[in-house]
Amino acid sequence: METFDYVIVGAGSAGAVLANRLSEDVDTTVLLLEAGPPADADEISIPAAFATLIKTRWDWNYRTSEQKQLHNRRGDWPRMKALGGCSSMNAMIYIRGNRADYDTWRDDYGATGWGYDDVLPYFRKAEGNTRLGGKFHGQDGPLHVEDRRYTHPLTEAWVESAVASGFKPTDDFNGPEQEGVGLYQVTCRNGRRWSTARAYLDPAADRPNLTIRTGAFAERVIVEGGRAKGVAYVTPDGPQKAYADGEVLLCGGAVNSPQLLMLSGIGPATHLRETGIDVLTDLANVGQNLHDHPVTPLMFHTRDTTDLADHNTLGNFARAKARGTGPLVSNVGEGGGFWRTRDDLVAPDLQAHIAPTGFWDNGLHEVTTRKVTLAPTLVNVASRGQIRLRSANPRWHPEIDPAYFDDQADLDAMVAGAQRLLETARTGPLARLIAGPALPAMSDPDESQLIEHIRGNSQTLFHPVGTCAMGDDERSVVDPELKVRGIEGLRVVDASVMPMVPRGNTNAPTIMIGEKAADLIRGRATSKEQ
Numbered sequence: 001m002e003t004f005d006y007v008i009v010g011a012g013s014a015g016a017v018l019a020n021r022l023s024e025d026v027d028t029t030v031l032l033l034e035a036g037p038p039a040d041a042d043e044i045s046i047p048a049a050f051a052t053l054i055k056t057r058w059d060w061n062y063r064t065s066e067q068k069q070l071h072n073r074r075g076d077w078p079r080m081k082a083l084g085g086c087s088s089m090n091a092m093i094y095i096r097g098n099r100a101d102y103d104t105w106r107d108d109y110g111a112t113g114w115g116y117d118d119v120l121p122y123f124r125k126a127e128g129n130t131r132l133g134g135k136f137h138g139q140d141g142p143l144h145v146e147d148r149r150y151t152h153p154l155t156e157a158w159v160e161s162a163v164a165s166g167f168k169p170t171d172d173f174n175g176p177e178q179e180g181v182g183l184y185q186v187t188c189r190n191g192r193r194w195s196t197a198r199a200y201l202d203p204a205a206d207r208p209n210l211t212i213r214t215g216a217f218a219e220r221v222i223v224e225g226g227r228a229k230g231v232a233y234v235t236p237d238g239p240q241k242a243y244a245d246g247e248v249l250l251c252g253g254a255v256n257s258p259q260l261l262m263l264s265g266i267g268p269a270t271h272l273r274e275t276g277i278d279v280l281t282d283l284a285n286v287g288q289n290l291h292d293h294p295v296t297p298l299m300f301h302t303r304d305t306t307d308l309a310d311h312n313t314l315g316n317f318a319r320a321k322a323r324g325t326g327p328l329v330s331n332v333g334e335g336g337g338f339w340r341t342r343d344d345l346v347a348p349d350l351q352a353h354i355a356p357t358g359f360w361d362n363g364l365h366e367v368t369t370r371k372v373t374l375a376p377t378l379v380n381v382a383s384r385g386q387i388r389l390r391s392a393n394p395r396w397h398p399e400i401d402p403a404y405f406d407d408q409a410d411l412d413a414m415v416a417g418a419q420r421l422l423e424t425a426r427t428g429p430l431a432r433l434i435a436g437p438a439l440p441a442m443s444d445p446d447e448s449q450l451i452e453h454i455r456g457n458s459q460t461l462f463h464p465v466g467t468c469a470m471g472d473d474e475r476s477v478v479d480p481e482l483k484v485r486g487i488e489g490l491r492v493v494d495a496s497v498m499p500m501v502p503r504g505n506t507n508a509p510t511i512m513i514g515e516k517a518a519d520l521i522r523g524r525a526t527s528k529e530q
Contacts, residue, residue, distance in 0.1 A: 004031040004211070005246040006521075007231050009218045009260065012085020013507055014494045015251030016196035017126070017514030020142075020203065022521065023210040030209060031242050033216040033233055036081035038197075039088040045192045046320045047148075048308065048328040051363030053089050054078045062255060062397055069405035070455050076362055077400060077460055079255060083214065084197030086253070090462060090507055091333045092186040092193055093353075094145045096123055096174045097502025097509055098338075100347040109499040110472030112480045114516075122515040123174075123508065129185070136175045142199040143511060144189035148334060150327050151183060152308055152356035154372045154433060155334040159183065161428035162352075167337060178503065179348055181337030187507065188331075191324025196511060216240070219394040221248055221264040221490065223280055228490035247489045247521065251514075254464035254496040258287040258387050259398045261468065261477075266487060276392045281486035286477050287387040289466040291501055292402045295353065295377040296414060296458045297360040298421055299438040307370035308332065308357040332359060338379070338503065341416035348503055349380035350417035353461075360439065360457065371438055374425060376417035377461050379503040382407035387467050404458060411454065418450050463506040468496040475499070481520050482513075493517040 006022055008015050011034035019032040041058070043049040055061060055076065062077040080089035099116040106115035124138035130146040133139050162181040163169050170180030187194050204210050215235050222230040222241065230243035250257045261267055265280035267287065272279050311327035320328035332355050338348035358371035385403030390396045405411045422445075425434055437443050440453040468477040468484075476499070478484055482491040495510045502509045 001243060002031070002241070003243040003245055004029040005244065006030045006249060007242050007244040008032045008249045008251055009231055010034065010085065010251035010253065010256065010494065011083045011197070011201065011212065012080070012251060012253060012494065013087045013196050013510040014514035014517070015249075016084060016200040017511055018249055018251065018493060018518055019210060019212070020200040021515065021518035023204055023207050025522075026209055028209060030211070032210065032212045033218055033231065033242070034083055034212070034214045035217045036083070037214050039082040039084045039195060042321055044082070044088050044195070046317065046328055047092055047186070047188060047191075047193055047331045048312075048320070050089055050091060050332070053080065054362050054364060058082055058089065060255070062400055065399055065401045067402070067404050069411070070458060075459050077255070077464070078362060078462060079253065083201060083212070084195035086462065087187070087195040087507055088193070088197060090505070092188055092331045093184045093333060093505045094174070094187050094508055095184070095504030096512070097504045098178045098347040101500065101502040105499055109469070109475070110480070111470050111499060112472065114470070114480060119512055119516065122512045126511050126515050132172055132175070136172075142203065143187060143196070144194040144199065145185050146188055148183065148186050148188070148329065148331060149191040149325055150330045151334055152327070152330065154302065154305055154356035154430070155183065155354050157429040157433055158354045158372070158374065158424060159335050161430035162337065162424045164428035165424045167339065170337070173338065173504070178338050179340070181335070181352070183335045184331070184333065186331050188329070191320065191329040217394070218252070218260055219263065221250075221260065221266070223264060223487060227488040244489065247491060250490070250492045251494045253494050254290065254467045255387060255398065255400065257492050257494055257496045258467040259389065261286050261484070262389050263392065263394055266484065271388060275389045283477060283485060285469065285475060287467050288384070289469045289475070289499070290385040290387055290400070290402055290464060291381045291383060291466050293377050293379055293381065293461040293463040293501060294404050294410070294414070294458045295375050295461040296418060296454050297439060298374045298376070298418060298425075299358050299360065299371050300425060301435040301438050302370045302372050302433050303435040305370065305433050307367060308355070309367035310370070332357065332363070339420065341413050341420070345380070347380070349378065349413050350420070351377040351379045351504060352421055353377055358438065362459065372430070372434070374421045376414060376421050378410055378414050378417070379501070380413070381501055382409045402460070402464065405454075411451065414454050414458070415447060415450050418454065463501060465495045465498040465501045465506060468492040469499040470497045471499055482517055491517065491521070
């Protein structure tokens, strides 16, 4: 019987952090289980190639249920299946969110110890920023953050145009104030992707007290006498079990963690019985509170400039691989910004992602004409959906319903965001580079036309959260120490514990959760006292 102090399920943005930090103690044994393989494809390390991983063997290939507010379309939900999880597939944008996000976790959801001043030390601990320092940034952490080595002229033109249209410029979205427009920093090192597999697992891989097992598909948590005792999983060699003397730590993300809890008999009792699963703990909100950042592409034909796709050549691929330079070290979403659509909001509700190419439907379409994409992204999300099992068979994908735009406030904000970004396309240097509209196809769409465009073309920005939300009341699945209610020795450590999605890309916040959780598990100081 294999026994460890800790068994971690999922080697993604949080699981890799936990594996590293917990195994720093040479007297602590850690098993890290990952369903996917090592992240060793060239396309993983080359930033501009991330979309080529979608709908391949690297992807869990999830799809949503029909979304009634999106013309009953089903959307693809890419999730990376490899060491590093989605940090091995994402667009590498380093954004932490807004102070208001974490203070809301604390004040409105009862997530004591998770206010902004509590979590800032963990952002700084993780971060190794090559340019920014001071009270808001770390420069010695394992997660390398750098200015991108390549910026397309279209992105620079958009930033100038956005400023000309009334936005203020910024060179730090993670400092004292989030609002403004500029160029994004990325989680890269010398022009190559720097995932949590590279940042946290590679330095720890040779530790004798850390076992990393790929191709290990977790099927259920083993619970005996109300306590998590281990994990049942499957490898190419057949069924396996691993036991934990300390704790079982679920790090599968907003889809896999609630699915595994429910497969283990921990979740809504009625739903579990309907699925044929014996109920161990009736935890009604497992799988509830699902939400995500929806994004809508606004695309324009361009003139007198290139498209990033023009540079997709074997020579540039080799250059990016060998030296970390050239156009393919672009992360595609090179620039953007944050703003409020209403003056009464306490923080931004919209984010922009600017790509010097045509990027829509997860970037799966070949670009045949030169374009630029301005993408408003809703980051203060009111709609809530859910994840439910389709079967007691762990291999079946769960039902995923993010309920996009079910709350009218979300649609109103997205319309306002699209209108504001359209203004930037009519101003300054970008206007001179635009030849005409591409998607939507009209030059000056009215509100009804924008609504139709949003319903027909919105998709995920790959930021699902909330399905094992933390807090101190009946809405929560885990408490502020991330312990699953009703089961001893079991925690969830990933984006699913976020009660509300942060305003911005979620990779850095998930890494922060892993850093803070490691200290909670080890009983170390966990706040601004550090």
